[in-house]
Amino acid sequence: MRRAPRVKMDIEKIKSAIEAAVPGASIQVVLNGSPSGQHSLLLDREHAREVARFLRDDAELRLDYCSNATGVDWLDREITEKVKVKKLVDGVEQEIEEVRKTRTPGYLEAVYHLYSMEKKHGPVVVRMRTENRTDRVTLPSLTPVWRSAEFQEREIFDLYGIVFEGHPDLRRILMWDGFEDFPMRRDYVEPNDYEYEPTAHDAVLEKAKAARAAEG
């Protein structure tokens, strides 16, 4: 059996196609430096569903299959870098090292992997980001475009706490109703039930020690 040749999608071409078809959409290319080179498109929240419809219905792309939707939690990041700056010190120009701190606020991200069954190409990776990770965590649901995203968006809602606007049935799917935490967020504090760890090591050892200290 011959396999269909894997068509490498040109991410820049898709970007310009979207921008031509959906006026006002601001698309960013998120580059992936790894050997796989699986670059992705960052969609803006306002036009995301329109863009998704275009990706699905466009005769060239026909991305009719959303195979995977997942979440990522990005914490606030502080990047410290040393920059050499020329400055006048006592009338003499000198190079002085300055420490600059740039702070990127955290956000939650939903990632979708799209394929085309008809054209046999893919994946095209699209992302959406929330405004922050605390109170403004709404994203447009892509379930109206790809039905297969329904349960996976529910899972993202359950584990990361992203609220999908326009989702037909947004409930927790793995944890129970009434559970308040989001277990896949990086600041999730799990219940202290590490009192019995027969082969504890590394992080688990720390937790076991803390559990025992709490018991006294």
Next chain:
Amino acid sequence: MDQQLRTELSRQGIFTTTLEELYNWGRKSSVWPLTFGLACCAIEMIATTMARYDLARFGAEVFRPSPRQADLMIVAGTVTKKMAPQVVRLYNQMPEPKYVIAMGACAISGGPFKQGYNVLKGIDRYIPVDVHIPGCPPRPEALMDAFITLQKKIESQSLTGAERPRHLDPDEPSEFVVPQYGAHDLEPPKNVKLWNITLKNTPNAPCATGEDGHRKD
């Protein structure tokens, strides 16, 4: 009656027994498990009941679809925190005498998912377990071994005195607390009457447990 006399009588074609032996023989030879599987261990449990391994040889041929008719609960698989209340409720609905086999690493301790956010770290936090079988999953032979171990346990129980089985002791509970879904965890997170471990602070063993393993009952 001493053993020698019994052997002598049986040579003469006279069978002697005690009520206790007869009762225990009946109990151990008709342990009916509950049709109940949670994960991949359940596949091994099913294989154990099929023709090749044939658990029916030991009197456990009928897996009952209702807890009201079952004697044995084989907790076969990962118990998630979402499933734990239902497991305890099923156990509570079984009539006495009832037994539990915790099958596989997950049912014993949480197994490979022990540090996960939604997996119970062993079903013996909520219900009393008679036999633990390690393995991931245990082979059918291991389940049969556990079953025979359970039969030996039933056989050796005396019906009176301090060593009598739980169902003959009016002070022992037949039902156990069903955990509720809480905001962060199950409430209570463990049944302290069943799961009370004494932790010892020894420098060489960072997580030492009680003298006799993890359960103290």
